[in-house]
Amino acid sequence: MTRAQNKLLSYGAIGIVSIAAPFVFDSYISQLTMLWVMVLFAITWDAMGGQMGYNSLGNIFFFGAGMYISAVVQIGLHYDVAEYTAAYGAIKVDFSEQEYFTGLFLGTIVAAVGSVIMAVILSWIVFGLRGPYFAIGTLGIALAAGELVGAWEYVGAGSGISLPVFPGEPEPGEIFFYFAFFLAAVLTFFFFRWLYRTRFGLAINAIRDDEEKAEAMGIRTMRYKTITWSMSAFFLGICGSLFGNYNIFIEPLEVAFATVVFGIPMVVMSLLGGKGTLWGPVIGAILYHVIKEATWTYLLGWQWVALGLLIIISVVFFQQGIMGWAQEKWPELFGIEVEESPPEAEREAA
């Protein structure tokens, strides 16, 4: 079997398993849905942190922004948003199927575009910062957004917004959102897979390796950085919009701008799987999610202690990640050619 056939077969197998999973393991459907959210998180973070070398701690901002933009659009199509949030859920929404899906569709598009606009604006602020200052600055943006939205009466402040419920039975709703997130994650994966193979991918890798030299070679680094950030924001905005509807209720600190629950794990998943590789974030996300769900089930109360320890261990002792480790162990599998003869031997021969 050739390499291409092999690849096609494995993609097909993963696809079939993913499509069958919600029907076979129907009691685990919410965990499986979250798995795709996590995969999307890890891939979008890795585009920034792994491929471009800008370790953002605040990518969760776009997730929350998308969620709120979409919520405002969806509610705003039929109600006055300020009145709706001021009523604290006293106004019961009852949308027909058509109204619901139009709202969701429009909301998601506006959320994605809105996230991109915010990314472009924020890039003026953050991309002058380098290294750890960039990490702290982006963390600051995510935290500030949570605090500000939490004090903003128009969008319900700290008590959040409740969103329309999926029309009809709950069961098809779960299946619908499973496939929505599955589709979003797969689209994200293939988009970035394509992107890393283009000139653009090489350019952002050059920025990661040496930004000054890249700039000297004529790469417009600022433009590339802004575009990469916008692409992360685009997919995170879509994901946020879907997640708001999936969760029905949104709130600034624990759901939308949840730095500890989602923001930091994004980074950890990428590191765990191996940052700067295509499959690393996916593997890391799956592993992290499985560990998370296991600790939730068996270590209740201690789950966050266990996850904190996982962060420390993966960051301090296992930073090359699973893919990095595998590449070191079996370089030939990844098409990396190892020079057999060291330069000294050549010199002796000459």
Place this chain on the structure above:
Amino acid sequence: MLANFQLLAAVPVLNVQLLLDGLMIGSIFALAAYGLALVWGVMNVKNLAQGEFVIVGGYIAFYMYRDLGINPLWALPVAFLVMFGFGWLMYLLIVRYVIGRDLFTSLLATFGAAIVIQQLLNLIFGPDVQTADSGLGTRLILGSVTVQEIRVLSFVIAGLLALMVVLFMKNSRMGQAIRATAQDPRAARVMGIDTDKVYAFTFSLNAAICGAAGVLISMIWVIQPFYGIAHSIRSFVIVVAAGLGNLPGVIVSALGLGVLEQYGGFGLGAEFQQAVVVGLLIVVLIIRQIMQARHRQVVQ
């Protein structure tokens, strides 16, 4: 919102109240920020668990007050020593491995440690907001300005503690070794300084200072397992604004942050107080960036 600021202009005494409160709280921020700058400067490690050290110190005082019935003021030396040991332990387990790695590693690793500490505190003490009562009274000055005696006392203690640390760094053998290591670790090793021990000591000293600051915070303010991150952000704001190795700068910007936070909380409403802190972080980073851009132009 505007009405609050108009009130400030109409009743000048309120300004005195906010200024005094801000300065007294700011003096404690200065302690934690100094610790951060110390570790940052000597070991090139950015400690995001700084605020958690403060909160742990606060809970030591709270534990002694609630469960042992001891005046929390006595927790000062206890927290100092306990946190010194805690810092040493954390150095051996985690920090030792991140020295010399890229700075993002130390940020994430200490953030992981911060999560573990928060959650352990939450499991032990529960998520309620707590405070330790020192049993000191309040006084009125200028007619309507209330001054809690404990705030004045903690201001003095913070100053004394800072003075002691500075004298220690200047005069003691260990302090000199720390400064030598900060300047050039390799040369320090050549001169026979055990840099590994210096690093451990520096990190522990930082934890101890934070612990003492936490005891003061628990008496004049409130503590809660998840309030640590705000203290970490405050320390970063102060250190980034002041610049590394600039002790007067740290003190001034810490006091300034304390005052700004009080004004922000009063003028915009208490729900904005945290937002003011984080907003200041972004503002400080932007200003720093503009200054560096200007510097680059000058160099060119």
